[in-house]
Amino acid sequence: MAVNSPLIIALDYPSLDAALCMADQLDPAQCRVKVGKELFTRSGPAVLEALHGRGFEVFLDLKFHDIPNTLAGAVQAAAEQGVWMVNVHASGGRRMMEAAVERLQSHRLSTHLIAVTVLTSLSAEELHETGVSASPGEQVEHLARLARQSGLHGVVCSAQESAAIRQSCGDDFLKVTPGIRPAFATVDDQQRIMTPAAAMQAGSTHLVVGRPVTQAEDPMAALAAIVAELS
Ligand SMILES: O=C(O)c1cc(=O)[nH]c(=O)n1[C@@H]1O[C@H](COP(=O)(O)O)[C@@H](O)[C@H]1O
Numbered sequence: 001m002a003v004n005s006p007l008i009i010a011l012d013y014p015s016l017d018a019a020l021c022m023a024d025q026l027d028p029a030q031c032r033v034k035v036g037k038e039l040f041t042r043s044g045p046a047v048l049e050a051l052h053g054r055g056f057e058v059f060l061d062l063k064f065h066d067i068p069n070t071l072a073g074a075v076q077a078a079a080e081q082g083v084w085m086v087n088v089h090a091s092g093g094r095r096m097m098e099a100a101v102e103r104l105q106s107h108r109l110s111t112h113l114i115a116v117t118v119l120t121s122l123s124a125e126e127l128h129e130t131g132v133s134a135s136p137g138e139q140v141e142h143l144a145r146l147a148r149q150s151g152l153h154g155v156v157c158s159a160q161e162s163a164a165i166r167q168s169c170g171d172d173f174l175k176v177t178p179g180i181r182p183a184f185a186t187v188d189d190q191q192r193i194m195t196p197a198a199a200m201q202a203g204s205t206h207l208v209v210g211r212p213v214t215q216a217e218d219p220m221a222a223l224a225a226i227v228a229e230l231s
Pocket of ligand 1: 010012036039061063083087116119120121156157178179180188190208210211213
Protein backbone atom coordinates (compact mmCIF):
# COMPACT_ATOMS: atom_id res chain seq x y z
CA MET A 1 0.00 0.00 0.00
CA ALA A 2 1.28 3.49 -0.85
CA VAL A 3 1.16 5.38 2.44
CA ASN A 4 0.56 9.02 1.94
CA SER A 5 2.11 10.36 5.17
CA PRO A 6 5.34 10.47 7.19
CA LEU A 7 3.43 9.52 10.36
CA ILE A 8 4.15 6.32 12.27
CA ILE A 9 1.85 5.77 15.24
CA ALA A 10 3.53 3.94 18.15
CA LEU A 11 1.10 1.30 19.42
CA ASP A 12 2.60 1.17 22.92
CA TYR A 13 -0.18 -0.82 24.58
CA PRO A 14 -0.07 -3.71 27.04
CA SER A 15 -2.40 -6.00 25.05
CA LEU A 16 -3.26 -7.03 21.52
CA ASP A 17 -6.87 -5.97 22.04
CA ALA A 18 -5.92 -2.44 23.12
CA ALA A 19 -3.51 -2.08 20.18
CA LEU A 20 -6.07 -3.28 17.67
CA CYS A 21 -8.74 -1.01 19.16
CA MET A 22 -6.50 1.96 18.24
CA ALA A 23 -5.46 0.47 14.89
CA ASP A 24 -9.09 0.03 13.92
CA GLN A 25 -9.55 3.80 14.20
CA LEU A 26 -6.56 4.47 11.91
CA ASP A 27 -6.43 4.39 8.11
CA PRO A 28 -3.54 2.30 6.71
CA ALA A 29 -3.36 4.67 3.71
CA GLN A 30 -2.78 7.64 6.04
CA CYS A 31 -0.19 6.33 8.52
CA ARG A 32 2.04 3.43 9.44
CA VAL A 33 2.13 1.76 12.85
CA LYS A 34 4.95 0.76 15.19
CA VAL A 35 5.04 -2.34 17.38
CA GLY A 36 7.50 -2.07 20.25
CA LYS A 37 8.91 -4.18 23.04
CA GLU A 38 5.94 -4.20 25.43
CA LEU A 39 3.28 -5.12 22.87
CA PHE A 40 5.44 -7.67 21.05
CA THR A 41 6.57 -9.34 24.27
CA ARG A 42 2.94 -9.73 25.31
CA SER A 43 1.33 -10.65 22.00
CA GLY A 44 4.13 -12.13 19.87
CA PRO A 45 3.91 -12.35 16.09
CA ALA A 46 0.09 -12.46 16.26
CA VAL A 47 0.06 -8.66 16.42
CA LEU A 48 2.02 -8.44 13.16
CA GLU A 49 -0.42 -10.80 11.43
CA ALA A 50 -3.38 -8.81 12.72
CA LEU A 51 -1.95 -5.48 11.57
CA HIS A 52 -0.83 -6.81 8.19
CA GLY A 53 -4.29 -8.30 7.75
CA ARG A 54 -5.72 -4.81 8.22
CA GLY A 55 -3.41 -3.45 5.52
CA PHE A 56 -0.86 -1.63 7.72
CA GLU A 57 2.84 -1.27 7.03
CA VAL A 58 4.52 -2.14 10.33
CA PHE A 59 7.73 -0.88 11.92
CA LEU A 60 8.88 -3.61 14.31
CA ASP A 61 10.82 -1.65 16.93
CA LEU A 62 12.72 -4.24 18.98
CA LYS A 63 16.04 -2.32 18.85
CA PHE A 64 18.17 -5.42 18.37
CA HIS A 65 21.69 -5.21 19.84
CA ASP A 66 23.75 -8.41 19.88
CA ILE A 67 26.71 -10.23 18.36
CA PRO A 68 26.59 -10.21 14.54
CA ASN A 69 25.36 -13.79 14.01
CA THR A 70 22.56 -13.60 16.59
CA LEU A 71 21.47 -10.19 15.43
CA ALA A 72 21.41 -11.17 11.73
CA GLY A 73 19.13 -14.10 12.60
CA ALA A 74 16.76 -11.84 14.51
CA VAL A 75 16.62 -9.32 11.66
CA GLN A 76 15.94 -12.12 9.18
CA ALA A 77 13.14 -13.47 11.41
CA ALA A 78 11.54 -10.02 11.55
CA ALA A 79 11.83 -9.49 7.81
CA GLU A 80 10.37 -12.91 7.03
CA GLN A 81 7.25 -11.84 8.90
CA GLY A 82 6.79 -9.13 6.32
CA VAL A 83 7.49 -6.04 8.41
CA TRP A 84 8.13 -2.80 6.54
CA MET A 85 10.92 -1.66 8.86
CA VAL A 86 13.09 -3.07 11.66
CA ASN A 87 15.75 -1.43 13.83
CA VAL A 88 19.04 -2.28 15.51
CA HIS A 89 21.35 -0.25 17.79
CA ALA A 90 24.14 1.46 15.81
CA SER A 91 26.38 1.12 18.88
CA GLY A 92 26.51 -2.63 18.11
CA GLY A 93 29.12 -1.64 15.55
CA ARG A 94 29.95 -1.97 11.88
CA ARG A 95 30.32 -5.78 11.70
CA MET A 96 26.97 -6.25 13.44
CA MET A 97 25.17 -3.89 11.07
CA GLU A 98 26.90 -5.34 7.99
CA ALA A 99 25.90 -8.86 9.03
CA ALA A 100 22.26 -7.77 9.14
CA VAL A 101 22.47 -6.08 5.72
CA GLU A 102 24.14 -9.14 4.18
CA ARG A 103 21.53 -11.46 5.69
CA LEU A 104 18.66 -9.43 4.24
CA GLN A 105 20.34 -9.20 0.84
CA SER A 106 21.21 -12.90 0.64
CA HIS A 107 17.55 -13.77 1.33
CA ARG A 108 16.24 -11.04 -1.00
CA LEU A 109 14.32 -9.40 1.84
CA SER A 110 13.37 -5.78 1.21
CA THR A 111 12.55 -4.70 4.80
CA HIS A 112 13.99 -1.29 5.66
CA LEU A 113 16.82 -1.64 8.16
CA ILE A 114 17.59 1.39 10.32
CA ALA A 115 19.84 2.06 13.30
CA VAL A 116 19.02 3.71 16.61
CA THR A 117 21.69 6.35 17.31
CA VAL A 118 21.23 8.09 20.69
CA LEU A 119 17.84 7.54 22.35
CA THR A 120 15.65 10.66 22.28
CA SER A 121 15.12 10.28 26.03
CA LEU A 122 18.81 10.99 26.74
CA SER A 123 20.10 14.46 27.61
CA ALA A 124 23.72 15.54 27.11
CA GLU A 125 24.46 14.89 30.81
CA GLU A 126 22.95 11.42 30.73
CA LEU A 127 24.90 10.55 27.57
CA HIS A 128 28.14 11.69 29.24
CA GLU A 129 27.29 9.50 32.22
CA THR A 130 27.42 6.44 29.93
CA GLY A 131 31.03 7.25 29.07
CA VAL A 132 30.43 9.10 25.79
CA SER A 133 32.21 12.47 25.84
CA ALA A 134 30.65 13.72 22.58
CA SER A 135 27.47 15.81 22.63
CA PRO A 136 24.26 14.04 21.55
CA GLY A 137 24.44 15.84 18.19
CA GLU A 138 28.05 14.78 17.57
CA GLN A 139 27.41 11.18 18.64
CA VAL A 140 24.26 10.89 16.50
CA GLU A 141 26.15 12.26 13.51
CA HIS A 142 29.02 9.83 14.09
CA LEU A 143 26.71 6.81 14.37
CA ALA A 144 24.63 7.92 11.36
CA ARG A 145 27.76 7.96 9.17
CA LEU A 146 28.73 4.52 10.48
CA ALA A 147 25.23 3.17 9.78
CA ARG A 148 25.32 4.58 6.26
CA GLN A 149 28.78 3.11 5.58
CA SER A 150 27.49 -0.23 6.87
CA GLY A 151 24.73 -0.21 4.24
CA LEU A 152 21.70 0.65 6.38
CA HIS A 153 18.75 2.57 4.96
CA GLY A 154 18.64 5.19 7.71
CA VAL A 155 18.64 5.99 11.40
CA VAL A 156 16.40 6.71 14.35
CA CYS A 157 17.44 10.07 15.78
CA SER A 158 15.77 13.13 17.27
CA ALA A 159 14.47 15.73 14.83
CA GLN A 160 17.02 18.12 16.35
CA GLU A 161 19.67 16.11 14.46
CA SER A 162 17.79 15.62 11.15
CA ALA A 163 19.24 18.66 9.38
CA ALA A 164 22.85 17.69 10.10
CA ILE A 165 22.22 14.10 9.00
CA ARG A 166 20.59 15.30 5.81
CA GLN A 167 23.78 17.28 5.13
CA SER A 168 26.15 14.40 5.80
CA CYS A 169 24.13 11.36 4.65
CA GLY A 170 21.78 12.82 2.01
CA ASP A 171 18.05 13.15 1.40
CA ASP A 172 17.46 9.46 0.67
CA PHE A 173 18.93 8.27 3.97
CA LEU A 174 15.92 7.80 6.28
CA LYS A 175 15.64 10.00 9.39
CA VAL A 176 12.99 8.38 11.56
CA THR A 177 12.33 10.72 14.46
CA PRO A 178 10.52 9.97 17.73
CA GLY A 179 10.35 12.64 20.45
CA ILE A 180 7.67 14.42 18.41
CA ARG A 181 5.68 16.75 20.63
CA PRO A 182 2.94 19.01 19.24
CA ALA A 183 2.40 22.21 21.23
CA PHE A 184 -0.62 20.66 23.01
CA ALA A 185 1.25 17.58 24.29
CA THR A 186 3.25 16.86 27.45
CA VAL A 187 6.99 16.08 27.17
CA ASP A 188 6.86 12.87 29.29
CA ASP A 189 10.22 11.05 29.44
CA GLN A 190 11.56 12.51 26.18
CA GLN A 191 14.44 15.02 26.17
CA ARG A 192 15.31 15.93 22.56
CA ILE A 193 11.91 16.91 21.17
CA MET A 194 10.43 18.89 18.28
CA THR A 195 6.98 19.75 16.94
CA PRO A 196 5.70 17.82 13.90
CA ALA A 197 6.00 20.76 11.49
CA ALA A 198 9.48 21.74 12.70
CA ALA A 199 10.64 18.12 12.41
CA MET A 200 9.54 17.92 8.78
CA GLN A 201 11.20 21.24 8.06
CA ALA A 202 14.42 19.96 9.62
CA GLY A 203 14.50 17.04 7.19
CA SER A 204 12.90 14.16 9.10
CA THR A 205 11.51 11.59 6.66
CA HIS A 206 9.24 9.87 9.20
CA LEU A 207 7.70 11.05 12.48
CA VAL A 208 7.07 8.53 15.28
CA VAL A 209 4.20 9.65 17.48
CA GLY A 210 2.93 7.71 20.48
CA ARG A 211 1.46 9.25 23.64
CA PRO A 212 0.47 12.62 22.13
CA VAL A 213 -2.11 10.55 20.21
CA THR A 214 -2.56 7.30 22.11
CA GLN A 215 -2.89 8.89 25.58
CA ALA A 216 -4.94 11.89 24.38
CA GLU A 217 -8.46 12.26 25.71
CA ASP A 218 -9.63 12.15 22.09
CA PRO A 219 -6.91 10.32 20.09
CA MET A 220 -8.52 10.96 16.71
CA ALA A 221 -8.80 14.70 17.39
CA ALA A 222 -5.13 14.77 18.44
CA LEU A 223 -4.14 12.94 15.26
CA ALA A 224 -6.26 15.29 13.14
CA ALA A 225 -4.50 18.28 14.76
CA ILE A 226 -1.10 16.80 13.86
CA VAL A 227 -2.20 16.07 10.27
CA ALA A 228 -3.49 19.67 10.00
CA GLU A 229 -0.18 21.00 11.33
CA LEU A 230 1.64 19.04 8.59
CA SER A 231 -0.59 20.08 5.69
O1 LIG B 1 13.29 3.36 18.06
C1 LIG B 1 12.33 4.05 18.48
O2 LIG B 1 11.23 3.98 17.95
C2 LIG B 1 12.61 5.04 19.53
C3 LIG B 1 13.91 5.51 19.60
C4 LIG B 1 14.20 6.63 20.40
O3 LIG B 1 15.35 7.09 20.43
N1 LIG B 1 13.20 7.20 21.12
C5 LIG B 1 11.92 6.71 21.11
O4 LIG B 1 11.06 7.32 21.77
N2 LIG B 1 11.62 5.60 20.37
C6 LIG B 1 10.25 5.03 20.41
O5 LIG B 1 9.33 5.98 19.88
C7 LIG B 1 8.12 6.02 20.62
C8 LIG B 1 7.88 7.40 21.14
O6 LIG B 1 6.67 7.42 21.83
P1 LIG B 1 6.07 8.74 22.51
O7 LIG B 1 7.16 9.35 23.34
O8 LIG B 1 4.94 8.21 23.33
O9 LIG B 1 5.63 9.63 21.37
C9 LIG B 1 8.23 4.94 21.70
O10 LIG B 1 7.58 3.79 21.23
C10 LIG B 1 9.72 4.68 21.82
O11 LIG B 1 10.01 3.35 22.14
